[in-house]
Amino acid sequence: MSARTLSIPPFARLIALAALGGGAFAFFALLLLMPITGWTWNVQEWRPIWETGAENWVSLLTGLLAYLVSAWIWALKPRNVAAILFAASGLMTLLFCFSASGMATALLLSDAQFIALIRGNIIGASGFGIIVTCLFIIYPGQLPRWRTFCTFTVVFFSAWTLLRTFGPYQKFEEVQAITFIEMIAIVAAVIGQIFIARHDPRQRAIAVWLGTATILGAGAFISTVAIPITFNQPPLLVEKYAFAFFLVIYIGLAVGLLRYRLFDLGGWAYTLAFYVSAAILLIALDVALIGLLTLEPGQALGASLLLVALLYLPLRDLIWRRVTRGKRSDETELFHQVLDASLQPSPENRIAAWERLLQNHFQPLDMETSQTTETRLEEEGIALSIPSVGVAPALQIRYPKQGRSLFTPRDCALVEQLVSLMRHADESRHAYDRGVSEERTRIARDIHDNIGAQLMRALHSETPERKDTQIRDTLADLRDVINNAQSPVLPLEEMLADLRAETADRLEPHGIALDWTLESEGALLLSPSFIHALRSLVREAASNTIKHASADRLTVSIRVTELQVQLHIEDNGQGFAIGTVTLGQGLGNMKARVESLGGAFSLEAGSAGARLSASLPREGHIQ
Known part of the structure; x- marks a missing residue:
């Protein structure tokens, strides 16, 4: 087959072949319509269709349909040996069907033409058996010693056919015995295919399906025509009507294409x-x-x-x-199932849900882990490799639809979409989990910095009335922590005034004086996050001074500029060696809170006390 032929698009190949078959059909159809007086283009002299014999039209239509289906296969897969053989079987079917219908016009033919049609019928019938036997020797799998079997089939049946068709040993009626023995060979080849495919579900399904169609189609003709004639009995059915049984083969092929992708043809x-x-x-x-x-x-x-x-x-x-x-x-x-799989509570459940999704949709006979990193078709559509998704490992699934089909590029594209959606869902779930974790951390930090400091303040309060007031304030702050919201945005000066009074009250029972200075441009409004940050910083610093510093003075200096709010807190206590101190829960929370707002945090220490400095950007937080 030339490269030029293979470069022709499948559509053009099919149209050309259909035109050739249609031309042959038209010629033999016109031959049937011709009057016994001879060939004429005068339509009025043609015989009516109902006088030409229905069996002749059945024969013509059978040959044409078989040829068109087989031509379709070859047009799509011109390099595939099995497709070539099946196309050749369709051509042989056309030959013996058209020749048989042509013999019905014997009065219009010369003796040489009539003999030529008989020989065409014999060669077509025997050629069909030879080709189909060879097809089942190599497809869907190659039988052991397939070359030997193919060679023997071609040489033996071709020699027998030619011997009885031409020359001194000519005997036309023996074609029925030839086709009968060929049928036995076809059945043997089908059984061989089923046996060698016993461990391969796809090959076994193809062998059973196509073999059944062939045995039913050709076998019905052999049983009703060839066998009776071989044993000198009248046929059970008019031969040309029996030709219609061969359509079972080609109808079976068309259905098989849908179910099993015969000859690796896609949708x-x-x-x-x-x-x-x-x-x-x-x-x-x-x-x-x-x-x-x-x-x-x-x-x-x-x-x-x-x-x-x-x-x-x-x-x-x-x-x-x-x-x-x-x-x-x-x-x-x-896609709904992908989301359900991604939101399963545990990694094991997510893996099981993902594999169950693939199993339910594609119905593969086999699923195993693999090392693939991309979605791709394997083994000409038998397998589909799927990369890992989140905690789910990479997989390879094989034999879709319980071995009745092949994976297609459409399946590959669908899996790529599912993998992409699954990964996006996983990322969203991770983001949600991070958000939950951060919210838990915020609540813990607020409880430690705010609620803890206020409870300590209430604990050291000397008067019951003051203690009750402080506990009520603490409960209010606790509700704000839980709801992730504070009271409406407050003016800066008002919030700092309340914070100054609160801090002084906490320090007074411990003999610690408070120096508080504020440099501000005027009335500014604070966001809830800023309120939390400032309160937490001052409260935690005051708590550390009370518990660890042994100081008698705490200095708080707040300076508001156009770009930021600067906070400096310093005590005159015993200090500490900065190299030996790690940020505990309180100091760590202070640093995390400042940095989460885009600010900077530092802690300095020495023999004369500790100094805490923080700067918070105004943009987005203060109006």
Whole structure:
């Protein structure tokens, strides 16, 4: 086969082959319509169709349909050996069917032409058996010593056929015995295929399906015609009617393509057949309108285009929309299942839900872990590799639809979408978990810094009335912590005045004086986060001074500039060695709170006390 032939698009190849088959069909159809007086183009002298014999038209239609299906296969896979053999079997079917119908016009033929048709019928019938036997020797798997079996089949049956078709040992009627023995060979090859595919679900399914169609189709013809004639009995059915049994083979092939992707043909094969059928329908309508309605060619073409536009294309569009709507619905359900899998509470549950999703949708016979890092088809569609997703490992699934199908590029694209959605859902869940963790940390920090400091203040209060007031304030702050909100935004000076009074009250029972200075431009409004930060910093510093500093004075200096709020807190206590101190819960919370607002935090220490400094940006927090 030349490279030039293979470069022709499948559509063009199929159209060319269909035209050749259609031309042969037209020739033999016209031959049947010719009167016994000879060939004529005068339609009025042609014989009526009902006088030409229904069995002859059954034979012609069987040969044409078998040829078109096999031509379709070859047009799509011109390099595939199995597809080539099946296409050749269709050509042989056309040959013996057309030859048989042509023999019905013996009065129009010369003796040489009649003999040629008989020989064509014999060669076509025997050739069909030879080709199908070889097909099952190599497909779907190669039988042991397949070259030897193929060679023996071709040499033995070809020699037998040629010996009985030409030369001194010519015996035309022996074709029935030849096809009977060929049928036995086909059955043996099918059994061999089923045996070698016993561990391969896909090959076994193909062998059983295609073998059953072939045995039923060819076997029905052999049983009703070939076997009775071989044993000198009349056929159980008129031979030309029995030819229709061969359509079972080709109908089985078409169904098998949908179920098992025979010859590795994908779903796009049906798209090609869909548009070719539109072209054939257009031509058929044109011919019918010209012949039956005696319209001018231009009028007939216009009418056929109108019928296709009004009937075929709307029907096709309706079917397509229904099919695609179902697929979109399935995909929507899949996406819901992805989200459910991602939100499972534990890694084990997420892995199980992801694998269950793949199992339910693709129904593979086998699923195992792999090392793949990308989604891709393997082994010509037998397997589909899926990369790892979150905690779920990389997988390879094999034999979809319980071994009745192959994975397609559409499946690959769908899995890529599922993987992408699963990863996005995982990232969203991680972000949610981080948010929950940060919120827990905030609550813990607020409880430690604010609530703890206020409870200590209430603990050291000397008067019951003051203690009750402080406890009520603490409960109010606790509600703010839980609800992640403070009271409405407060003026800076008012909040600092309350904080100064609170701090002085806490320090007074411990004999610690408070020096408080504020440099501010005037009335400024604070955001809730800023309120938390300032309160927490001052409260934690005061608590540390009371518990650890042994100081008698605490200095708080607050300076508000155009860009930031600067806070300095210093005590005159015993100090500490900065290299030996780590940030505990309190100091660590102070530093985290400042930095979360985009500020800076520092702690200095020496023999004369400790100094805490913080700067908080005004932008986004103070109005």
